[in-house]
Amino acid sequence: EVLKGPASILYGEIQPGGLINLVSKQPLSEPFYEAELQLGSRNFVSPRFDISGPLTSDGSLLYRVNGLYRTSESYRGFEQNNERLFIAPTLAWRIGSSTDLTVSLEYTDDKRAADDGLPVIGNRIVDVPRDRVASDPEDAIGTQFFNVGYNFEHRFSENWKVRNAFRYSSYNYDFNTIAYQIGADEEANSVIRYWASQDGQNKNYALQTNIVGEFATGSVEHTLIFGADISYSDDRVYTVLDFETPLPLDIFNPVYRSVPKPEEDTLALFGETNVETHRYGFYVQDQIAIFDNLKLLAGLRYDTAEQRNDSGEGSETTQNYDDFTPRVGIVYQPIPELSLYASYSRSFNPGSATTAGGSLIEPETGEGYEVGVKAELLDRRLAATVAYFDTKKQNVAVTDPNNPLFSIASGEQQSRGVELDISGQILPGWNIIATYAYTDAEVTADTDRSLVGNRLFNVPKHSGSLWTTYEIQSGELQGLGFGLGFSYVGKREGDLPNSFQADSYFLPNAAVFYQRDNWRAAINIKNLFNVNYIEAVSNSRVSGNQPGEPLTVIGSFTVKF
Numbered sequence: 001e002v003l004k005g006p007a008s009i010l011y012g013e014i015q016p017g018g019l020i021n022l023v024s025k026q027p028l029s030e031p032f033y034e035a036e037l038q039l040g041s042r043n044f045v046s047p048r049f050d051i052s053g054p055l056t057s058d059g060s061l062l063y064r065v066n067g068l069y070r071t072s073e074s075y076r077g078f079e080q081n082n083e084r085l086f087i088a089p090t091l092a093w094r095i096g097s098s099t100d101l102t103v104s105l106e107y108t109d110d111k112r113a114a115d116d117g118l119p120v121i122g123n124r125i126v127d128v129p130r131d132r133v134a135s136d137p138e139d140a141i142g143t144q145f146f147n148v149g150y151n152f153e154h155r156f157s158e159n160w161k162v163r164n165a166f167r168y169s170s171y172n173y174d175f176n177t178i179a180y181q182i183g184a185d186e187e188a189n190s191v192i193r194y195w196a197s198q199d200g201q202n203k204n205y206a207l208q209t210n211i212v213g214e215f216a217t218g219s220v221e222h223t224l225i226f227g228a229d230i231s232y233s234d235d236r237v238y239t240v241l242d243f244e245t246p247l248p249l250d251i252f253n254p255v256y257r258s259v260p261k262p263e264e265d266t267l268a269l270f271g272e273t274n275v276e277t278h279r280y281g282f283y284v285q286d287q288i289a290i291f292d293n294l295k296l297l298a299g300l301r302y303d304t305a306e307q308r309n310d311s312g313e314g315s316e317t318t319q320n321y322d323d324f325t326p327r328v329g330i331v332y333q334p335i336p337e338l339s340l341y342a343s344y345s346r347s348f349n350p351g352s353a354t355t356a357g358g359s360l361i362e363p364e365t366g367e368g369y370e371v372g373v374k375a376e377l378l379d380r381r382l383a384a385t386v387a388y389f390d391t392k393k394q395n396v397a398v399t400d401p402n403n404p405l406f407s408i409a410s411g412e413q414q415s416r417g418v419e420l421d422i423s424g425q426i427l428p429g430w431n432i433i434a435t436y437a438y439t440d441a442e443v444t445a446d447t448d449r450s451l452v453g454n455r456l457f458n459v460p461k462h463s464g465s466l467w468t469t470y471e472i473q474s475g476e477l478q479g480l481g482f483g484l485g486f487s488y489v490g491k492r493e494g495d496l497p498n499s500f501q502a503d504s505y506f507l508p509n510a511a512v513f514y515q516r517d518n519w520r521a522a523i524n525i526k527n528l529f530n531v532n533y534i535e536a537v538s539n540s541r542v543s544g545n546q547p548g549e550p551l552t553v554i555g556s557f558t559v560k561f
Contacts, residue, residue, distance in 0.1 A: 024104050027062035027092040028052040033561035040554030043081075044072040062092040075550050077131040078113030080140035085109040098155040106147040114139035114178050118534075119251060120541040121186045123500045126251050130532055130547045134191045134249065136256055139178040146170045159214040163227075164207075171202040177264050179247050181543040182403065191542065193247040197264045198239045202352075206231040210283075221289040225299075228282045235275045235352040240267035271406075274310040275352040275360065279303065285327070293336075297329040297343075305350040309360045321363050323348040339374040353397035353407035361409045366393040382424035382432075390416040392444070398457075399539045401495060410496060411446035413456055415439055429471040429481075436464040443496060454498045458537045460490035469511070483511035483524075494537040494545065502545065505533035518560045526552040 031053035038046040052064035068086040090104040116135050118126050126132075133139075149167035156162070175198045183192035210227025247259060285299030304322040329343035350363040372387030392414045397407040417439040425431050441456040467485035472478055486508045494500040508529060513522035530551035538544030 024088065024090060024106070025050070025052075025064055025066060026102070027064040027090055029054060029059050029062060034558065035561075036556055036558040038554055038556040040072075041552045042073040042075060044070075044552075044554060046070040060094045062094075064090045064092075074113045074115070075130065076113060076115055076547065077133040077137050078115065078139065079137050080111065080113045082112040083110070100151075100153045102151045104147075104149060104151075106145070108143075108145040110143045110145075112141060112143075114141040114175055115546065116181050116543040117538070117545040118547065119181065119184050119191050119543065120494065120500045120545065121184075121189060121251075125494070125500065125502060125534055125537075125545045126189075128251060130550060132251065132254070133256075134181055134251055134254075134543070135193060136179040136261075138257075138261065139176070141173060141175050141178075143171070143173040160211070161213075162209070162211050164209045166208075167204070167206045169202075169204045171200075173198075173200045175199070177261050177267070179249075179261075180241070184542050185248065188248070189250055189252050190248040191251055193249060194241055194243055195245060195247070195262055195267060196239070196241040196270070197267060198237065200238075201236045202233065204231065204233040223287040224285070226284040228280070230281075231277075231279045233275075233277045233279075233352070235273075235277075237271070237273050237354075239269075239271045240264065241270035242267050243270075244268075272311065273354050275354070276308045277305060277350060277352065278307075279305045279350070293333040295331045297327070297331075299327040301325045301327075303348050305363070307350060307352075307360055309354065317359070319360060321348075321350055323363070323365065337376040337380065340372075341374065342369075342371040344369050351397055355400070355406055355408060361397045361407060362395045364393060364395050364397065366391060368392070378424070378426065382422065382426060385419075385421045387419050388417070389419065390414070394445075398496065399544065401497075401540050401542075410443060410451070412444045413441065414444045415441040415456070415459065417441075429473045430468070431470075432466070432468040434464075434466045434468075436462075438462060451496050454496055455493045457493045457495050457539050458502075460492050460504070462488070462490040464488050467509070471513075471515075479515045481513045481515075483509075483513070485509050492537060495539045495541065499541065502534040502537050505531055505548070507531055507533070507548075520558045521556070522558075523553065523555045526554075 032051065034050040036048045038044065038048070046068065048068040050064075050066050053062065055061040055063055066086070066088045068084065070084040072082050074080065074082060086108045088104070088106040090102065092100065092102045094100055114135065115133070118128065118132070118134055120126070147167065147169040149165065152164040154162050175196070177195055177197050179193040180196035181191050181193050184190065185192060206229065208227065208229035210225055213224045215222055215224070242262065245259060249255070281301060281303045283299065283301040285297065288296040288298070290296060302322070302324050304320070306318065306320050308316065308318045310316045325346040325348050327343070327345035329341065331339055331341045333339050344367070346365070346367040348363060348365055351361065353361045355361065368389065368391040370387055370389045372385060374383065374385045376383055392412060394412045396410045396413050398410050400406045400408045417437060420436040422432065422434040439459055439461060441459040443451045443454050443456065446452055465485065465487040467483065469481055469483040471481035486506060488504070488506050490504045492502045494502055507527050509524070509526050510528055511522060511524045513520060515521075527548070527550060533548045534545055535548035536546045
């Protein structure tokens, strides 16, 4: 689920623009079994399963297991296939009529090409074939993600309950020895690379408890939430790099492996950091229904954090931060199908990004305003929302353009604009999802005065998407459906100095599917016209400018038991 705006009250240290909250699939009380096989372009193969049901006759113990394996060749010129293994078991225990406990685990193992994108020459990203690699075709990275935790809920009555949740997560990555892009000789059309390797480990422990109560003061109804959370994170990064052996590569006429690749343990230590963060948060929020058609929301969160940074060279620093982050909102419904709303909130996020000098970047803070209108149309089958937003972020960590292994702090960034979202069913069988955004995003303050007024990188002024499907509802062709849509992304600045741009792109997509009883077959086509485009940029002229995926066809067959 996508939660827009800097809603830090319940979620703590997040980006002020909002967050994507990953919600695990929950166990079902009835037996459920689903299997799917996907096959597609570039030897794409992906079997998947999803099974659930009760483990006991009284249904007090439920389970669910999701699993997936995926492999495909890279559409870039890498030798490493992209592979993913995913498994996620969940167990739910209905301890009694008022108490539930859910325990979940998730493990992901990824192996993929270490793709650092294309460089810039002049004011444009180099115009080369999509599969052209600026590092080395052998470069690869392995990542592992592990997450385990529980959610506990006890209902004291119909109106009051307590919730407690714990999560432990770890994320590890390991670059094998790669040809890392650090510099460029634009006159010679060359990327300057060096043999490098980097290992990273992140461990995070988080515990949250809150109490939710519903009550009334006279005719005014309240939904009150108050609670606390505590977390500890340990981020370690170890980097080795051979500055003695530059590896220039002509991006237009590349010759790879001109120098034998060394073993990782022969490279010199370049940097070692260990950042430990202790965080404590306390929050309260009240959703107030003054009338049936008028609701207010007010909340306040207090965070305190202690960070210890050890650069591995006998240099250790400790820093302490704290901040209050309020949130207020109002919703008015002149008629049941129309909602007018406004909100203001702030956020606070102590990160673990470090500079090339080994120092931590100060916590990122943000604030956001939003006003909008939400309407439910066609007997509430179709929902439409239009909103104006204005978000500011201070102390934003961005890629260091002179050393992509590290970060620098940008002073203040502002994004404001208009968003339009439409989703729902126009007619029986005809569904639509449409979005449009106009975003004016710029640097509003910085120690480098030349950046003030520049547009933010990778943020288009105009972007939008449309996806519509129609499924035949009756007759011999019942269950046959078609989908058609597109995504559009406007021109984007490539870095904060605005020294180059990534062009706009328009990608049409299509689908055809057929479903009957307990099975479904589908063919999805992405980038129908095989458009060559740049999907993302990252504030660097040397690397991070990523070509997008070419024409891709994926067929799938799903069966439920």
